[in-house]
Amino acid sequence: MSAIIMSGTQVAQQADAEFQQRIQHLKQRQITPGLAVVLIGDDPASAIYVRNKQRRAQKLGINYQLHHLAASVTQAELLTLIQQLNQDPDVDGVMVQMPVPPQIDATTVMNTIDPDKDVDGFSVVNVGRLWSGESGNFPGTPRGIMRLLAAYQIHLAGQQAVVIGRSNIVGKPMASLLLRANATVTVAHSKTRNLAAIARQADILIVAIGQPEMITAQYVKPGATVIDVGMNHNAQGKLVGDVQFADVQEIAGFITPVPGGVGPMTITGLLDQVITLAEQRAQRDDH
Numbered sequence: 001m002s003a004i005i006m007s008g009t010q011v012a013q014q015a016d017a018e019f020q021q022r023i024q025h026l027k028q029r030q031i032t033p034g035l036a037v038v039l040i041g042d043d044p045a046s047a048i049y050v051r052n053k054q055r056r057a058q059k060l061g062i063n064y065q066l067h068h069l070a071a072s073v074t075q076a077e078l079l080t081l082i083q084q085l086n087q088d089p090d091v092d093g094v095m096v097q098m099p100v101p102p103q104i105d106a107t108t109v110m111n112t113i114d115p116d117k118d119v120d121g122f123s124v125v126n127v128g129r130l131w132s133g134e135s136g137n138f139p140g141t142p143r144g145i146m147r148l149l150a151a152y153q154i155h156l157a158g159q160q161a162v163v164i165g166r167s168n169i170v171g172k173p174m175a176s177l178l179l180r181a182n183a184t185v186t187v188a189h190s191k192t193r194n195l196a197a198i199a200r201q202a203d204i205l206i207v208a209i210g211q212p213e214m215i216t217a218q219y220v221k222p223g224a225t226v227i228d229v230g231m232n233h234n235a236q237g238k239l240v241g242d243v244q245f246a247d248v249q250e251i252a253g254f255i256t257p258v259p260g261g262v263g264p265m266t267i268t269g270l271l272d273q274v275i276t277l278a279e280q281r282a283q284r285d286d287h
C-alpha cells in the first residue's frame, strides 16, 4: 500500500487562514507585524526562498523589509544594519538568510540579533531556551514540521523518532522539539555506524542530510512517518529530497514530497514566530 502524502502546501494554506485572523486582531490594535530579512549576495536558491517568504508575508499583510546586500559586504557593515533593525520599533523579527559569504562570521551575526527579535531562534540565548524547556523563538523548519505532524495527527509521545542530521538549523532543534513532545529521540549523522538499522527503528524518521535521494526503502520501517527536509538538484537539474520518494512511499505510512512538503512549512514556522512576536509587543503595550 502506498503512503499518505503529507502536503505542506495544503497545511501552509490552512495556517495562513489562522494567521490572517491573528493579524486582523493585531491591526485592530494598530499593530502590524514586521519582518526584516537580510539577504547577502546572489545565491539563486536563497533568492527563491526569500521570494517565497516575501510573497506569503505580504499576502498576509505583514510589513516585510528586504535588505539585499552585496556579496562583498563587510562584517562591520552587516552588524551596523542588524543593530539598526534591533532598535527599529516597527520590526518584530530579524533574520539573515543562510548561507552567508566566507568573510561573515555567522555565529557573531546570529548573536548580534536581539534574542527577542531573533525570529530564526539561532542565537545562543534561544538555543538555551529551547533545550531548557522555556518559551522562546525556535527555528522555522522544525516548528513547521511539528505543525505538519500535528495536522496529520501523528502521535509523538513514547514513539521512537530518529533524526538524521545534526545541523543547528534543523537536526538539533528538531531533536529538542521532539523530546519536548515526549518522543524517544535518536540523532544520527555522517559518522553513525549501521545507519540503516538505526533508521529502521524509527516510527518517525526525519531526514536532513543534504544527500540527494540517499534514503531508500531499506532505511524505513513499514508504516513509519518519513519527513524529508532535503532540497537538492539531481544530475538532471530536478529538485529532489534526501529520500528516494518513489521507493519509500511504497513502505512508509506517511511521507512528505519535495517540493511541497517541508519547504512551505519552513515559511509557516517563520511567519507564526513573527506574528507571535508582534502579539508579545501588543501585550507589552498593555502594561
Ligand SMILES: Nc1nc2c(c(=O)[nH]1)N[C@@H](CN(C=O)c1ccc(C(=O)N[C@@H](CCC(=O)O)C(=O)O)cc1)CN2
Binding pocket: 048, 049, 050, 052, 095, 096, 097, 098, 099, 120, 139, 140, 141, 169, 231, 239, 258, 259, 260, 261, 262, 263, 264, 266, 267
Ligand atoms: N536564516 C535562515 N536561513 C535558512 C533557513 C532558515 O530557516 N533560516 N532555511 C533554509 C532555507 N529556507 C528558509 O529560509 C527555505 C527553504 C525552502 C523553501 C521552499 O519554499 N521550498 C519549496 C521549493 C522551492 C524551490 O522551488 O526551490 C518547496 O519545498 O516546496 C522555503 C524556505 C536555508 N537557509
